Amino acid sequence: MLALLKTEFLHYRKWAIGLLALQAMAWAIVLKLNEYTDASAFDNEITQILSLFGGFIFGVVQMVLITRKNHWAFLLQRPLNSRDIYFAITAASTLHIFIAFPLVWLAVVAGFDLFTNTVVDMRHYYMAPYLMMYSVATYLIGNLVVLNASRAAILTGFGLLTLHNDLPQFTWLKFLILALVIIILLYLNIKSFKADRFQPLKSVSGIVLMAIPMQVILVFFLTMSTALFYDIPQTLMGTHPEQHPTEGSFEYWRNIEEDKRIAYLLKDSDMDNKTLFSRQTELADKDTIATYHSAFNRKNQLNFRDNQWFLSDEDSRTVWVFSHDEMMLQGSDNFTGEHVGWLGQQGFLDKLNLATDADRFITVPSMIKNQFIVTDKLIFQVDFANKQLSVKLMMTGGEYLIGRPEFKEHFVALVTNKQTYLFAAQTFLNEFELAATSYQLPHPVALENLSGLESYRMADGFLLIYRGQDYYGFDKAGAEILYAHANGDVEKIHSVRFNKQNTPEFIQHFDYLISPAIYTLRGVIRNSFQSSELSKQSNDAVLTRPWSSTILITIILLQVSAAIVVLILARRFRLNHGKTVLWVLMSLVVGIPSLLSFLLLNKRA
Amino acid sequence: MSDFCISTKNLTKQFGKKLALNNLTLNIPQGGIHAIVGSNGAGKSTLFRLLLGFDTPTSGSCTLLGEQSDQLSARVRGRVGYVNEEHTLPGWMKVAAVKELQQSFYPNWNHDIYNKVIAYFDVDPKQKVAGLSRGERAGFNLSMALAQRPSLLILDEPTLGLDVVARQSFLEALMFAETEEVMTTIYCSHQMEEIERIAEQLIIMEKGRLINNSTPDDFCARVSCWVADWDAIGSILRNKNVDIPGFLSHREIDGQQHILVVDQGDDFGGFLQKQGAHDIAQLPVNLERAVNAFLTANHNKPVAL
Numbered sequence: 047m048l049a050l051l052k053t054e055f056l057h058y059r060k061w062a063i064g065l066l067a068l069q070a071m072a073w074a075i076v077l078k079l080n081e082y083t084d085a086s087a088f089d090n091e092i093t094q095i096l097s098l099f100g101g102f103i104f105g106v107v108q109m110v111l112i113t114r115k116n117h118w119a120f121l122l123q124r125p126l127n128s129r130d131i132y133f134a135i136t137a138a139s140t141l142h143i144f145i146a147f148p149l150v151w152l153a154v155v156a157g158f159d160l161f162t163n164t165v166v167d168m169r170h171y172y173m174a175p176y177l178m179m180y181s182v183a184t185y186l187i188g189n190l191v192v193l194n195a196s197r198a199a200i201l202t203g204f205g206l207l208t209l210h211n212d213l214p215q216f217t218w219l220k221f222l223i224l225a226l227v228i229i230i231l232l233y234l235n236i237k238s239f240k241a242d243r244f245q246p247l248k249s250v251s252g253i254v255l256m257a258i259p260m261q262v263i264l265v266f267f268l269t270m271s272t273a274l275f276y277d278i279p280q281t282l283m284g285t286h287p288e289q290h291p292t293e294g295s296f297e298y299w300r301n302i303e304e305d306k307r308i309a310y311l312l313k314d315s316d317m318d319n320k321t322l323f324s325r326q327t328e329l330a331d332k333d334t335i336a337t338y339h340s341a342f343n344r345k346n347q348l349n350f351r352d353n354q355w356f357l358s359d360e361d362s363r364t365v366w367v368f369s370h371d372e373m374m375l376q377g378s379d380n381f382t383g384e385h386v387g388w389l390g391q392q393g394f395l396d397k398l399n400l401a402t403d404a405d406r407f408i409t410v411p412s413m414i415k416n417q418f419i420v421t422d423k424l425i426f427q428v429d430f431a432n433k434q435l436s437v438k439l440m441m442t443g444g445e446y447l448i449g450r451p452e453f454k455e456h457f458v459a460l461v462t463n464k465q466t467y468l469f470a471a472q473t474f475l476n477e478f479e480l481a482a483t484s485y486q487l488p489h490p491v492a493l494e495n496l497s498g499l500e501s502y503r504m505a506d507g508f509l510l511i512y513r514g515q516d517y518y519g520f521d522k523a524g525a526e527i528l529y530a531h532a533n534g535d536v537e538k539i540h541s542v543r544f545n546k547q548n549t550p551e552f553i554q555h556f557d558y559l560i561s562p563a564i565y566t567l568r569g570v571i572r573n574s575f576q577s578s579e580l581s582k583q584s585n586d587a588v589l590t591r592p593w594s595s596t597i598l599i600t601i602i603l604l605q606v607s608a609a610i611v612v613l614i615l616a617r618r619f620r621l622n623h624g625k626t627v628l629w630v631l632m633s634l635v636v637g638i639p640s641l642l643s644f645l646l647l648n649k650r651a
Numbered sequence: 652m653s654d655f656c657i658s659t660k661n662l663t664k665q666f667g668k669k670l671a672l673n674n675l676t677l678n679i680p681q682g683g684i685h686a687i688v689g690s691n692g693a694g695k696s697t698l699f700r701l702l703l704g705f706d707t708p709t710s711g712s713c714t715l716l717g718e719q720s721d722q723l724s725a726r727v728r729g730r731v732g733y734v735n736e737e738h739t740l741p742g743w744m745k746v747a748a749v750k751e752l753q754q755s756f757y758p759n760w761n762h763d764i765y766n767k768v769i770a771y772f773d774v775d776p777k778q779k780v781a782g783l784s785r786g787e788r789a790g791f792n793l794s795m796a797l798a799q800r801p802s803l804l805i806l807d808e809p810t811l812g813l814d815v816v817a818r819q820s821f822l823e824a825l826m827f828a829e830t831e832e833v834m835t836t837i838y839c840s841h842q843m844e845e846i847e848r849i850a851e852q853l854i855i856m857e858k859g860r861l862i863n864n865s866t867p868d869d870f871c872a873r874v875s876c877w878v879a880d881w882d883a884i885g886s887i888l889r890n891k892n893v894d895i896p897g898f899l900s901h902r903e904i905d906g907q908q909h910i911l912v913v914d915q916g917d918d919f920g921g922f923l924q925k926q927g928a929h930d931i932a933q934l935p936v937n938l939e940r941a942v943n944a945f946l947t948a949n950h951n952k953p954v955a956l
Binding site for chain 2: 049050053056057114116117118119120122123124125126127241242244245
């Protein structure tokens, strides 16, 4: 086995070294051209893209060459287990991948770490094993596509990789899931690496591991298929609901001219002065405030996820980069790169050894407007001129920011899990002290029911429209107008329920219709892997949606039909009893995607 | 343990609508050189791929050295040498490195055999495999296969595309090894003079079926050539109004009809006489002619002919 490993390594070593040299040259040029080399130089998406496609293409090309008819016989006709042969090849390829992809990254990071004062955290080194694992995963997908009896194995491979791409925000979880993906791919490849590789996998575990990720991707494609059989024909005929929204629907209201929206909402209101009121809003300054969660930086996150991680002071020509290792901002001269001090929660420090625990940030902040340091609980303001740090805002009692502050022309908006705060912009920006709230507006409905918030700046306060497709519950669209008076009082003006649906129910919920199991599974997995505050819909909300009887009956019909078709086909394909039962059960649970995966993974006898 | 190194039972392999093997039942005992012949598409290579587990039968079963072909263990694979017609070897490697690699897998590697067999060919160990001629590659491949000391050696048209000298060297090397080691050799070839020279047993396949499994002499004894003056044969063959028993082929040479038939005794002369033939004589048939007649008898011909 070792001899085979060595041989396979020698086969592609020149290619790997060539790729390493090319990347080293590219890095040398990039670093030469960049006068100011900061941590952002590491955030190179090209490296990731190269790893993704490089690994995949290598995996495909290598296996295509190996599996040529007589080459395949030469490789396998030996006194070795096919598993050992595959391990030898994969181990050699892992070495190639290490040389071709993460090694140059490692060298660049180590170079920065050793020879510059650039902030290099331990987490920057994590990128090397991450790139390594990522490339190995895509390499294994390339192998699987060639080795497996079904070319549709590409759906399985990328279905698994999606799991890693979509979900984890925490570095350790990302590594864990990537490792799991690699183990599954390795298992499937070992099972597929057999003398007659045109035979579908026989083991239950092999079938399930091939089928489920494939079904997840198939759900995506099936959902996209609505464009083919619904959206494109309807658009071509000029009858698409987007072109002609149904009156009385949420979309109809969203599509009417901005100036007329308030009037439309108020048309059934018994307000005395609603016409005057509407006209006032036509003249008011309008703004939209986001009510969705956006991810804050996490401690030791992989650096390509970094977002707004440094402050720059032009007067002192210094840059302050957040160090995850020290949990403080490290200042350095913009031109010389020399250290100029540290900035912690309690203010500026000359030396690192002066820092106490109280100086270190508890969570990783984002930097905004070159003067605010924002975490989900605290907002600090930096006064570089006076070398001062002041607390601008502090959340208490389980309240936290769901996103960063939004700076509008006249006000600053902050949305928390409980309410919306509005501050006078000038005061918020220019006074280095605790911000005084101008308006405090508790959310009228649960945050997950809100899809947006619009503000109209009136003469004596703000008019706010809260809206959502699920404002009054699942599929119960609505909007509510509130008036925040200058004295702080909040008055409810009017609320509207949109009882008509713009899009047919089966199109709107096509992803659920074709496979409730996968729809629910994805929701639950997403919630399990993400930090709870980022969940758009809680598990309870996902699991207890009141679907209409039409949808439910259609689902039952689709799933039972899928199972029956699978049963008939399984007999034609001469599957044994156990496999037939497995596929029929899977189709009963998963529905149409399972039927499609059955067709893609089995051959007619 | 089976006495047969190769055994197939009702082995059938279908590729789409094409039947590559048709209910083939074949048992090859251990020892000796067994030649498999058949026209292109007779199913010989398919049979080898099924035996080595690289394909799965549509129905039926096959075993190799007592193990089911679709579940061959590493141990049995180690006892089987396989040389294909392309002599596929890693072209980017040097000869010595390929030899070293192969040698590492076989604890019983016989250096002596390797050296003696490779000596028949002019192969430089420092040369890259891609730079070897077809004959050199064939010799190198055979040397390695023999040095593994296999219990069963499968040679699938190994001399295809080789010139006379290379073919000669290949056969000499093979026969030398045959005398050195106890093994069963399955030799598939279209070259009748090779078969005639080395085969102890002759297996003929046609359209996926077994049509002969005997010694070459026994096979030759089955085929007889009758020479006669027989003007009516042309119209008989055209009109098919008379059934010529065991008829394989016929040729007209110098005004005389040469008729090849199978499994016919001396009474066939009487049959010819009865049909109006005269000056009848029986001639011996060599293996090549017999096999050719056998294989061409049922070969597809354009309708107009």
